[in-house]
Amino acid sequence: MSQRAREEILGKLKGAPKAKTVPRPYVPPLTELSWNGEQLIANFTQNLTAQTGVVHRVKDSAEAKAKLAEIFAEEGLTTIMASTDAVVAPLDLRAWGKEMGVRVLTAGDFADRDAYKNAVFTEVQAGVTGADYGVAESGTIGLIHDRNQPRLISIAPITHIALLPVGRLFPVYESVTERVFGDKNKLPGQFTFTTGPSMTGDIQGGQFKGMHGPRKLIVILIG
Amino acid sequence: MDIKTEQFVDVARKELKNDRNKQFLGVLPYGITISRQRSMQTFADPEAANDYGRAIRAEVIARLSELLEEFEKNAAANGAKIIWAETAAEANAFVLNLARERGVRYVTKGKSMVTEEMGLNDVLQENGIEPFETDLGEFIAQQLHRPPFHIVGPALNIPVEEISDLFIAKADMKEPTTDPVKLGYAARLYLRDKFHHLAMGITGVNMAVAETGSIINVENEGNIRLNKSSPRIQVSIMSLEKVVPTMADAMHMIRLLCRNCTGQKLSAYVSIDSGPKKSDEMDGPEELYIIILDNGRSKIYQDQQTREALRCIRCGACLAACPVYCKIGGYPYGWAYSGPMGQVLSPLLIGLDRTHDLFHACTLCGACKQFCPAGIDHPKMFLYYRMLEAQADTEQKGDFIPDKPAKLFDLWSWGAARAWRWKIAVKTMRPMMNYHAKDGVIRKTVAPLYGWFRTRDLPVMAKKTFHDRWTKIKKSR
Ligand code: SF4
Numbered sequence: 095m096s097q098r099a100r101e102e103i104l105g106k107l108k109g110a111p112k113a114k115t116v117p118r119p120y121v122p123p124l125t126e127l128s129w130n131g132e133q134l135i136a137n138f139t140q141n142l143t144a145q146t147g148v149v150h151r152v153k154d155s156a157e158a159k160a161k162l163a164e165i166f167a168e169e170g171l172t173t174i175m176a177s178t179d180a181v182v183a184p185l186d187l188r189a190w191g192k193e194m195g196v197r198v199l200t201a202g203d204f205a206d207r208d209a210y211k212n213a214v215f216t217e218v219q220a221g222v223t224g225a226d227y228g229v230a231e232s233g234t235i236g237l238i239h240d241r242n243q244p245r246l247i248s249i250a251p252i253t254h255i256a257l258l259p260v261g262r263l264f265p266v267y268e269s270v271t272e273r274v275f276g277d278k279n280k281l282p283g284q285f286t287f288t289t290g291p292s293m294t295g296d297i298q299g300g301q302f303k304g305m306h307g308p309r310k311l312i313v314i315l316i317g
Numbered sequence: 318m319d320i321k322t323e324q325f326v327d328v329a330r331k332e333l334k335n336d337r338n339k340q341f342l343g344v345l346p347y348g349i350t351i352s353r354q355r356s357m358q359t360f361a362d363p364e365a366a367n368d369y370g371r372a373i374r375a376e377v378i379a380r381l382s383e384l385l386e387e388f389e390k391n392a393a394a395n396g397a398k399i400i401w402a403e404t405a406a407e408a409n410a411f412v413l414n415l416a417r418e419r420g421v422r423y424v425t426k427g428k429s430m431v432t433e434e435m436g437l438n439d440v441l442q443e444n445g446i447e448p449f450e451t452d453l454g455e456f457i458a459q460q461l462h463r464p465p466f467h468i469v470g471p472a473l474n475i476p477v478e479e480i481s482d483l484f485i486a487k488a489d490m491k492e493p494t495t496d497p498v499k500l501g502y503a504a505r506l507y508l509r510d511k512f513h514h515l516a517m518g519i520t521g522v523n524m525a526v527a528e529t530g531s532i533i534n535v536e537n538e539g540n541i542r543l544n545k546s547s548p549r550i551q552v553s554i555m556s557l558e559k560v561v562p563t564m565a566d567a568m569h570m571i572r573l574l575c576r577n578c579t580g581q582k583l584s585a586y587v588s589i590d591s592g593p594k595k596s597d598e599m600d601g602p603e604e605l606y607i608i609i610l611d612n613g614r615s616k617i618y619q620d621q622q623t624r625e626a627l628r629c630i631r632c633g634a635c636l637a638a639c640p641v642y643c644k645i646g647g648y649p650y651g652w653a654y655s656g657p658m659g660q661v662l663s664p665l666l667i668g669l670d671r672t673h674d675l676f677h678a679c680t681l682c683g684a685c686k687q688f689c690p691a692g693i694d695h696p697k698m699f700l701y702y703r704m705l706e707a708q709a710d711t712e713q714k715g716d717f718i719p720d721k722p723a724k725l726f727d728l729w730s731w732g733a734a735r736a737w738r739w740k741i742a743v744k745t746m747r748p749m750m751n752y753h754a755k756d757g758v759i760r761k762t763v764a765p766l767y768g769w770f771r772t773r774d775l776p777v778m779a780k781k782t783f784h785d786r787w788t789k790i791k792k793s794r
Contacts, residue, residue, distance in 0.1 A: 099402055102611075102615075103401055103557065106616070110615075112379075114379070115376060116375060116376075119372055120365065120369075122366040122569075145581070145585070201600075204599075215512070231582065232582035234583055241597045244600050245545075245601050246600050250512075267571075268568055275529050275531070275591075281529060283590065283593060284545070284589065284594075285588070286542065288586055289585055289586075291585065292537070293537050293538065294538050295473075296472060296473065297477065297501060298341075298473060298474075298475075298476075298477065299345060300497040304502075305501055305505060307539025
């Protein structure tokens with residue numbers, strides 16, 4: 095079916111009268127590109143906060159851990175799942191969790207996909223991930239999903255805490271997509287941009303957070 | 318979903334008396350428009366941003382076959398399986414067979430207008446595979462068997478009391494409530510279980526990037542991300558005009574889409590898939606199918622004017638701009654697509670014969686066209702459809718029209734061609750026109766002109782014509 099359909103569809107499209115391709119107008123200016131380091135941070139924070147995301151800034155990973163402890167106590171978190179990406183792995187959250195009385199799971203703890211899914215859907219109260227990128231123009235974090243950054247950790251639990259080193263902050267989406275999608279042979283299976291918690295206005299326009307994904311998105315900026 | 322576009326006038330008449338919806342429509346579109354305008358101002362140069370978006374969409378239409386081939390090549394290289402479907406029936410059959418082969422008992426769906434166009438839910442349901450809409454608004458509309466009230470918020474108008482009853486009956490909610498947050502939470506719990514044990518997720522596609530072979534979904538709820546991350550099989554369905562040349566183009570269009578759709582700079586989630594999961598990944602689809610659906614679009618493409626309809630990116634801005642939509646809401650349009658974008662698309666997809674009232678229900682004010690980030694000139698499209706109809710065009714099924722108007726105009730031109738005929742006609746028409754006059758106003762008249770008076774009145778016609786009076790005055794001097 096598909097091959098015949100393909101030939102038919104493409105044949106018809108190609109056989110149709112040709113339209114002139116008009117040259118594009120100039121690329122709209124992206125003034126964000128002139129932002130310097132502190133401006134990037136300020137705009138990132140302002141934009142994400144406007145979408146009800148929470149942003150904390152800390153100096154280094156030791157402070158990041160202290161901030162995590164604070165958040166965990168505040169939110170009453172006792173079981174979480176963490177990614178093992180290059181930002182989170184060096185923090186050794188499992189050992190830290192033992193001291194704090196927090197159970198820290200990772201996808202690697204599970205023998206198979208179903209066991210992992212059971213945990214991420216029903217057991218854990220928060221997902222802790224690194225962020226590969228931050229985008230200041232809209233207060234967005236970008237995650238490359240791979241072995242160390244499973245997809246469900248940032249979407250299934252009711253809270254998502256992301257750690258973002260300030261060096262990974264960029265002004266506009268294109269600065270990120272050029273890096274992620276620049277080499278066609280190294281595309282990630284999935285890449286996500288996240289800007290705030292999961293939400294809906296579908297019942298009479300009233301805002302509701304945590305519709306299917308996290309009710310809270312907390313970003314800890316490191317550096 | 319049954320197509321009920323022929324009932325436009327009847328449903329619109331009913332909706333005009335629906336106080337609840339009227340109240341709702343009195344505020345909502347204005348709120349949407351204000352937040353849209355405010356967010357467009359966050360562009361350094363909003364006009365240039367719009368122009369650029371329109372140019373991208375124009376280029377997509379001009380280079381459609383080439384871009385689709387490029388997308389197909391790259392997506393296949395990423396490991397996705399590309400399925401081409403000429404008709405909705407073919408696409409539905411593919412999904413159904415796949416679900417059967419894999420022993421799937423139910424599927425969840427992300428919000429997708431193209432699957433509504435295909436009637437996929439009905440096909441799956443009839444064949445024993447339960448489809449669950451997971452976007453909250455779609456979920457409510459699906460359970461209530463209603464068409465979408467708005468393309469972005471399909472159940473925005475439904476009263477909380479009704480949703481409460483519905484969720485108690487169908488979504489395992491225990492206590493009645495009128496709190497939207499509690500209602501949303503009940504839906505979360507109910508659908509969460511479906512996501513957890515999901516074998517096959519179905520989504521639409523907002524954009525397909527030719528350059529990288531990636532598909533992009535834009536959403537706020539996170540249901541699409543769950544649809545794509547939890548199951549082993551992902552089926553993403555795109556109508557063929559969803560393709561864009563480059564990732565940078567996609568980013569620009571997403572800026573426009575989000576601002577025009579919900580007044581956000583960016584929706585909560587934008588997820589970009591380039592192939593299935595890698596073998597060492599714990600979650601994500603093992604099999605990724607991308608269905609490229611034609612369903613009449615390659616025919617629409619044959620005509621340089623009708624192909625303009627394929628520019629649409631489904632942002633919904635034209636709905637809130639439209640004075641007609643703002644009075645009647647989404648139900649009268651009778652299908653997945655409502656408002657000006659529905660009036661542009663539905664006639665081409667299901668034929669001018671079944672959508673006559675849709676493309677006539679427009680005063681050509683052009684508010685929609687001013688907003689449209691894809692550069693569609695809606696009024697021009699409607700005039701074109703009316704022309705095709707007048708010419709009894711067979712391609713777009715415009716040859717249905719009963720010859721009443723044509724006959725009337727033939728008679729008119731015959732009468733107007735000779736002075737004596739005209740004079741006789743004018744004299745005899747007057748008493749006929751005035752027959753139903755009351756208090757100096759004509760509110761109705763004899764067939765075949767009664768339709769004109771449905772929404773208009775005329776002052777009563779003078780007994781004598783100007784010419785008659787003039788001759789008389791001259792004589793008396
Ligand atoms: S026609 Fe234009 S304004 Fe309307 S939904 Fe489509 S892209 Fe948006």
